[in-house]
Amino acid sequence: MKETQHSGAEALSGPRARLLELSQERGVSLAALSDLLGRNSSYLQQFIRKGSPRKLEEQDRATLARFLGVGEGELRETQENSYVKVPKRRDAGDWVEVPRLDLDAAAGAGRVPGSEAAFDTFRFSRRWLEEQGLARAELSAIRVEGDSMEPLLNDGDEILVDCSPKPFRDGIHVVRLGDTLMVKRVASAGPGRVALLSQNLAYPPVEVAADEVAIIGRVVWKGGRV
Numbered sequence: 001m002k003e004t005q006h007s008g009a010e011a012l013s014g015p016r017a018r019l020l021e022l023s024q025e026r027g028v029s030l031a032a033l034s035d036l037l038g039r040n041s042s043y044l045q046q047f048i049r050k051g052s053p054r055k056l057e058e059q060d061r062a063t064l065a066r067f068l069g070v071g072e073g074e075l076r077e078t079q080e081n082s083y084v085k086v087p088k089r090r091d092a093g094d095w096v097e098v099p100r101l102d103l104d105a106a107a108g109a110g111r112v113p114g115s116e117a118a119f120d121t122f123r124f125s126r127r128w129l130e131e132q133g134l135a136r137a138e139l140s141a142i143r144v145e146g147d148s149m150e151p152l153l154n155d156g157d158e159i160l161v162d163c164s165p166k167p168f169r170d171g172i173h174v175v176r177l178g179d180t181l182m183v184k185r186v187a188s189a190g191p192g193r194v195a196l197l198s199q200n201l202a203y204p205p206v207e208v209a210a211d212e213v214a215i216i217g218r219v220v221w222k223g224g225r226v
Helices: 014-026 030-036 042-049 058-068 126-131
Strands: 090-092 095-108 118-125 141-146 156-163 171-177 180-188 191-195 205-209 215-225
Touching: 014 030, 014 042, 014 058, 030 042, 030 058, 058 156, 095 126, 095 156, 095 180, 141 215, 180 215
Parallel strands: 095 141
Antiparallel strands: 090 095, 095 118, 141 156, 156 215, 171 180, 171 215, 180 191, 191 205
């Protein structure tokens, strides 16, 4: 009996399925696309078939999107997309537990965030928070993804974000632009305009209308490996 062949995309979903579909439509192999990224030839095959890496690097995603002629959003995870409600911090005597959210704020071209559920907590001394002027802050912790905020913020750093409502002032903020969560330096750029600035000069400024950007909160602390 002749075996029926399948495209392979049927058992996949999200960006893995879309990338496989696009490579087949364009007639370009996954090995060739891996070479385009400067990766070993099995890189995208591993990404699609084995889920390793778990997600594409933002620069790789942008390069593939340009080459394949699609929007970068087609190669991002899209199942959840917000920072809708910050979990309440828990106070326990002299300590305050700040929720760690399962989110990555892209320091680069941006990405759709993952789950906003708290999976862990950081415990800070109440006295330390008071010394930092954060006693009344609505804090949560999320990860930085990408290199556009280097050397200030590095890929993998965890940042504390104060989501309490305050008048806007220039500084490092977590923002949502469309359905994309990013960490950027936000500065006024004239009436009704703001600029999203990167620390890494390889990334050009992005200027948008102020009402296109939702400012989630101000970055007030960072932590990461040395």
